[in-house]
Structure formats: C-alpha cells, structure tokens
Amino acid sequence: MIEIDKVSKSFEQKKGTSYQALDEVSFTIKQGEFVSLLGPSGCGKSTLLNLIAGFEKAYDGTIRVNGEPVKGPGAGKVVVFQEHGLFPWLNVLDNVAFGLKQQGVPKKERHARALEGIKSVHLSKFIDRYPHELSGGMKQRVAIARALVMEPDILLMDEPFAALDEQTRYILQKDLEDIWLRTRKTVLFITHNIREAVLLSDRVLVMSTQPGRIKKEFAIQAARPHQAGDPLIHHYENKIMETLSEELEKVVREEMGHDYRIAKNAVPDLPDRNLGIGI
Amino acid sequence: MRRTLFLIFLIVIWELGYRIFDWGWKFPSPLQTLEAFYDGFANGHLFGSIVASMRRLLISFVISIVLGTGLGFLFARFRFFDETFGFLVVALQTVPSIAWLPFAIIWFGLNDTSVVFITTIGATWTMSMASRTGIVQISKIHLRAAQMMGTGNGLKMFYQVMLPAAFPHLITGVRVAWAFAWRALTAGELIGRGLGLGQTLQDSRDIGDTATILCVVIIIAVIGTISDHFCFKRLEDGIMVRFGLHAAKK
Numbered sequence: 001m002i003e004i005d006k007v008s009k010s011f012e013q014k015k016g017t018s019y020q021a022l023d024e025v026s027f028t029i030k031q032g033e034f035v036s037l038l039g040p041s042g043c044g045k046s047t048l049l050n051l052i053a054g055f056e057k058a059y060d061g062t063i064r065v066n067g068e069p070v071k072g073p074g075a076g077k078v079v080v081f082q083e084h085g086l087f088p089w090l091n092v093l094d095n096v097a098f099g100l101k102q103q104g105v106p107k108k109e110r111h112a113r114a115l116e117g118i119k120s121v122h123l124s125k126f127i128d129r130y131p132h133e134l135s136g137g138m139k140q141r142v143a144i145a146r147a148l149v150m151e152p153d154i155l156l157m158d159e160p161f162a163a164l165d166e167q168t169r170y171i172l173q174k175d176l177e178d179i180w181l182r183t184r185k186t187v188l189f190i191t192h193n194i195r196e197a198v199l200l201s202d203r204v205l206v207m208s209t210q211p212g213r214i215k216k217e218f219a220i221q222a223a224r225p226h227q228a229g230d231p232l233i234h235h236y237e238n239k240i241m242e243t244l245s246e247e248l249e250k251v252v253r254e255e256m257g258h259d260y261r262i263a264k265n266a267v268p269d270l271p272d273r274n275l276g277i278g279i
Numbered sequence: 280m281r282r283t284l285f286l287i288f289l290i291v292i293w294e295l296g297y298r299i300f301d302w303g304w305k306f307p308s309p310l311q312t313l314e315a316f317y318d319g320f321a322n323g324h325l326f327g328s329i330v331a332s333m334r335r336l337l338i339s340f341v342i343s344i345v346l347g348t349g350l351g352f353l354f355a356r357f358r359f360f361d362e363t364f365g366f367l368v369v370a371l372q373t374v375p376s377i378a379w380l381p382f383a384i385i386w387f388g389l390n391d392t393s394v395v396f397i398t399t400i401g402a403t404w405t406m407s408m409a410s411r412t413g414i415v416q417i418s419k420i421h422l423r424a425a426q427m428m429g430t431g432n433g434l435k436m437f438y439q440v441m442l443p444a445a446f447p448h449l450i451t452g453v454r455v456a457w458a459f460a461w462r463a464l465t466a467g468e469l470i471g472r473g474l475g476l477g478q479t480l481q482d483s484r485d486i487g488d489t490a491t492i493l494c495v496v497i498i499i500a501v502i503g504t505i506s507d508h509f510c511f512k513r514l515e516d517g518i519m520v521r522f523g524l525h526a527a528k529k
Contacts, residue, residue: 055423073426085424088522089443099428102435130521150428 002029002052002154002188007061009047021047023211024061032184036197036204038240040251044212045190049158052188053079066153078152082159084139086131092118092142093127099150117149118142120179137168141175148179157189161196173199177225194244198236199226206243209251216243307490312497315490325479325491329498332476335391336464339398343456346399347406348449352437354407355414365411368404376401376463380470394467394475401463402456409452413445446518454511461503 009022021044029035037045050056052063054072063070065077078099086095096117100110118127121141131139140160147155161169177200180187191197197204201220208215218240222232290309297308307315319325350368354361376397383393417440425440426432442449468477476495483491 053423053427055426073423074429077427079423079427081420081424083420085418085420087421087424087440087443089446089518098425098439102429132522146428 001031001064001066001186003062003064003067004028004048004052005062005064007048007051007059007063009044009051009056009059020211022051022059023213025212025214026061027205027214027217029186029188031186034180034187034189034200034202036189036191036201037207038191038194038197038204038244039207039212040209040244040247041192042251043207043209043247045207046158047212049079049156049188049190053077053156076153078147078150078155080140080143080147080155080157080160082162084131084143086139086142086146088131091128091130092123092134095131095142096146096149099146103150114145114149117145120148121145121175135168136164137172140164140172144176144179148183148185153186155185155187157187159190159192162191162193169196174225176200181224194237194240195228198233198240199228204236204240206240206247208247210254215247304487304489307493311490312493315488315494319491319494325494325498327474328476328479328495329502331474332464332468333502335395335398335468335475336460339395339464340402340457340460342395343399343402343406343460344453347403347452347456348410348442350403350407351410351412351452352414352441354411361411368407372404372408376459377466380467383467384470389470389472391471391473394464394471394477397467398460398463402460405459406452406456409448409455410445413448413452414441416448417441417444447515447522450511450515450518454507454515457506457511458503461499465499 004025004027006024006026007022008020008024010018010020013019025044025048027035037048039045047056051059052065052070054070054074054077070077087098090098093111093114097110097114100113105113115124115127118124121144123138123141123145126134126138131142134142143160161172164172173196180200189197189200198218198220204218204220205214206216206218207213218236220226220233220236222230222236226233294309296302297306316325350364354365354368379397379400380393383396387393387396421440421444422436425436430436430439465477465480468475469481471478476499480492480495483489483495
C-alpha cells in the first residue's frame with residue numbers, strides 16, 4: 001500500500017528561483033492494485049516516483065509505504081527504470097540474481113530463483129548473455145525479472161516501455177499484465193501513453209502540469225485481461241484525452257509561444273496517443 | 280610476419296652499417312650485442328637484474344594501483360577533497376617523478392626504498408586521475424539500481440558496483456601507470472645502488488661496455504611491449520568487448 005499525502009516538491013533553479021514540480025499531491029494505492037500515473041512531460045510524475053522509491057529526499061508532506069514512512073531505497077520497493085539500468089559487466093543471470101546476493105541468499109538458491117524469474121519473462125535461452133547483446137525489449141524483460149525476483153511488495157515502473165518500438169511495447173504490455181494477474185503486486189506505473197495506461201491499469205491518475213497536481217482519476221472498469229478492441233477501453237481513452245488536451249495545450253504553449261492553439265478535436269487523432277514525445 | 284621481416288631487415292642494415300662505416304665501440308654491432316646477451320644471461324647478471332627490477336616495479340605498481348584507485352574514489356565522492364587535494368594532484372602529475380629522487384635519497388638513502396618510492400609516485404597520480412574519471416562517469420541509474428537492490432552506500436557498493444562500472448577507465452589508467460612506472464624505475468635505478476636494469480646500464484657506462492647497454496635497452500623495450508600487449512591490452516580488449524563498448528575484432 002502506498003499513501004501519498006499532500007506531497008510537494010520544488011527544485012532550486014540556477015537564478016535562485018525555485019521550480020514547483022509537485023503541489024500537494026495526494027492519493028492512495030491499495031494492496032495489489034495497478035495504478036498508472038499519466039501526464040505530459042514535465043508534470044513531475046517521475047519526481048514523484050523517485051520520492052516514493054527513496055532516491056530523493058527533501059519534500060513536504062508524507063509518503064508511507066505499507067504504513068511506514070519512506071526512509072531510503074530498498075525495503076520492498078523495486079524500480080524498473082526507463083533505461084533498464086542493467087549492469088553491463090554481469091550476464092543476465094547475475095544481473096537478475098544481484099538483488100538476492102545483497103540479501104545474502106546462497107549462490108545455489110539465488111541462481112535457481114533467478115532462473116525462475118528469467119523463465120517468467122521468457123528469456124531462459126539468454127541467461128549467459130551480456131546486456132549489450134540483447135535488444136531493447138529483452139533488456140527491459142531482464143529488468144522486470146530482476147525486480148520481480150526480489151519479491152517486492154511494490155513495483156515502481158518509470159516509463160519502462162517508452163524507449164521501445166510499438167510492437168515490442170505491445171507485447172511487453174501484455175506480458176506485464178499476465179505477470180501482474182499472476183502475482184498481484186502493487187504497481188505504480190508511470191507513462192505518458194494513454195493507451196498504455198488504460199490497457200494496464202485498474203486506475204489511471206491524470207496529472208496536470210506546472211505545478212504537478214492530480215487532475216482527475218479514472219477507474220478502468222473493464223474485464224481483465226484488458227483488450228485494446230474493447231469499446232469500454234476506447235471510451236476511457238477518449239475521456240482521458242479530453243482531460244489531457246487542456247494540459248497538452250499548456251505544454252505546447254510553454255514551449256512554442258502563446259499564440260499556439262490546438263485545433264478542437266485534433267488531438268484525439270494522434271496516431272498512438274502518445275503525449276510528450278516529439279513536443 | 281611483416282614485423283619480423285622488418286626487424287630482420289633492420290638488423291641486416293645495422294650490421295652492414297657497422298662493417299662499412301666502422302664506427303667503433305661507441306655503438307655495438309648486432310653480433311657484439313648478441314654476445315653480450317649470451318654472456319649476461321650465462322653468468323646470470325642480466326637475469327638477476329631483470330628479476331630485481333621487476334620486483335621493485337611490481338611492488339611500486341601494486342602500491343600505486345591501490346593507492347591511486349582509492350584516491351580517485353575519494354576525489355569522485357567528496358567534493359571538498361577533490362577541490363583541495365585533487366587540484367594538487369593535477370599539479371603533481373606534471374612533475375616528472377625523478378624530480379623527487381633527491382628528496383627520496385635524503386629521506387631513505389641510496390637504496391631500494393628510494394627507487395620504489397619514486398616509481399610509486401610516478402604511477403600513483405595518473406592512476407588516481409583515471410579512477411576519478413571512471414567513478415565520476417558511472418551512470419546515476421546504475422547507482423540507484425544498486426541502492427534499490429540493497430547494496431547500501433558503503434563497501435558493498437564500492438566493490439560490487441563502482442569498481443566494475445569504472446573498469447574501462449581503470450584499466451586504461453593501469454596501462455598508463457605501468458608505462459610511467461617503467462620510466463620512473465629505470466631513471467631511479469640509474470642513480471640508485473644494488474642490482475637492477477638501471478644499475479646495469481650505469482655500470483656498463485662506467486666501463487664503456489656499450490653492447491650491454493644496448494642489451495638492457497632492448498630488454499626494457501621487450502618487457503614493456505610484452506606486458507602491454509599480452510597483458511594489459513588483452514585485458515582491456517576483453518573488458519571493452521564484454522561491456523559492448525566496441526565490437527569484438529576479427
């Protein structure tokens with residue numbers, strides 16, 4: 001369970017001004033729930049994840065994970081990063097077993113458990129490969145296996161599929177949903193892709209930008225596993241798109257000047273409903 | 280193959296030159312050099328010198344690698360340390376280590392310790408700069424990943440993540456440190472007393488034995504090349520390939 005209560009965070013900028021990344025954000029993620037945090041680039045969603053993960057300190061408000069205030073990284077929270085973060089000097093097996101090694105699990109057992117984890121992401125053939133020998137999708141699978149093998153209570157995923165091509169992303173989304181249905185971990189998933197958020201989550205929290213706030217919340221009440229063709233899924237996508245087009249306009253204006261306007265109804269036709277890429 | 284031919288060609292020219300111009304004892308002929316090689320190894324003097332020099336070299340090398348890596352780590356992690364002592368090291372790096380020999384002689388006397396001392400100094404600074412760069416350039420995501428998997432921020436983090444992550448830089452540092460150590464060692468031994476390659480050079484000069492001088496020069500070149508090519512270069516290539524920094528050659 002993750003409880004976020006009135007969390008604010010600002011960064012010092014060079015000229016002495018401060019930049020408010022998060023403004024009194026509050027929400028709760030229940031045990032076993034899959035929640036996505038969706039928003040345009042720069043809305044503070046990654047900052048929030050870093051706070052929950054314990055990578056960054058110094059914020060206002062309280063963050064509790066399983067009732068305990070966050071003290072630092074580790075302790076049942078595992079992160080899957082956008083750029084995989086695998087260790088290039090270790091092969092797949094040792095990368096996955098790394099976390100268990102830190103827990104003092106004996107070699108035989110940790111290799112057995114790592115193998116299990118690698119199997120669950122369908123990479124058994126590649127256990128002795130090094131990260132640079134793997135494709136982007138495979139690296140991300142290893143990163144997921146590395147996270148799951150530690151049997152965390154909470155999985156924090158920071159745009160894990162953002163750098164992948166469309167097909168690979170689709171397959172990994174399906175696999176992640178499978179894994180989640182099997183393990184029922186609590187997942188906080190960060191993305192700027194509306195379809196991805198709706199396809200994977202029980203709940204989508206839409207963030208507004210500058211400062212970052214939770215703008216609206218959508219409970220995705222569609223049958224699991226979610227199907228891309230499900231009209232209900234499509235309906236949620238459109239509703240979220242409406243909510244977000246305002247935010248999008250804000251981002252675009254910020255970057256391109258104040259005379260820029262997005263034509264009405266133009267945004268929902270973006271081909272893959274991606275936000276933030278290429279702006 | 281091409282290299283071997285070239286070497287043979289060089290030796291032939293050299294012998295011819297010696298015969299045609301007849302320049303006398305100031306530079307030996309290939310045959311005299313070969314003879315000096317044979318004599319030197321037969322009476323064990325050359326071999327003894329090599330062993331003695333290598334012993335000094337290895338001692339200083341190990342000290343400077345450990346010390347340099349440690350210093351580099353401190354520079355990379357503690358800003359204050361970097362801005363104070365780190366600046367000094369950059370300055371010290373420009374001082375040829377042989378310049379410390381007078382001090383070394385005053386402190387330790389004309390003996391092995393002095394030679395080891397300046398050899399160590401010669402290699403430590405470059406090693407520390409290389410290790411600093413290596414550790415500074417470790418990507419944040421690797422450090423975070425390690426922390427989240429429970430390495431903490433102490434020794435476990437250092438030898439399981441920072442050291443291997445900095446390896447490509449470290450190994451380059453080791454190569455340069457080896458070359459620097461060699462230079463400092465030979466220079467130090469020229470002045471120091473006892474048995475060693477540098478001392479042999481100096482002794483041979485005293486008695487005008489140019490063939491032995493050339494022998495020692497060749498030995499130094501050969502050991503340097505072999506150690507770099509077969510030891511460090513191999514190691515470096517292996518690591519680079521493993522890290523995916525460049526594709527495997529051939």
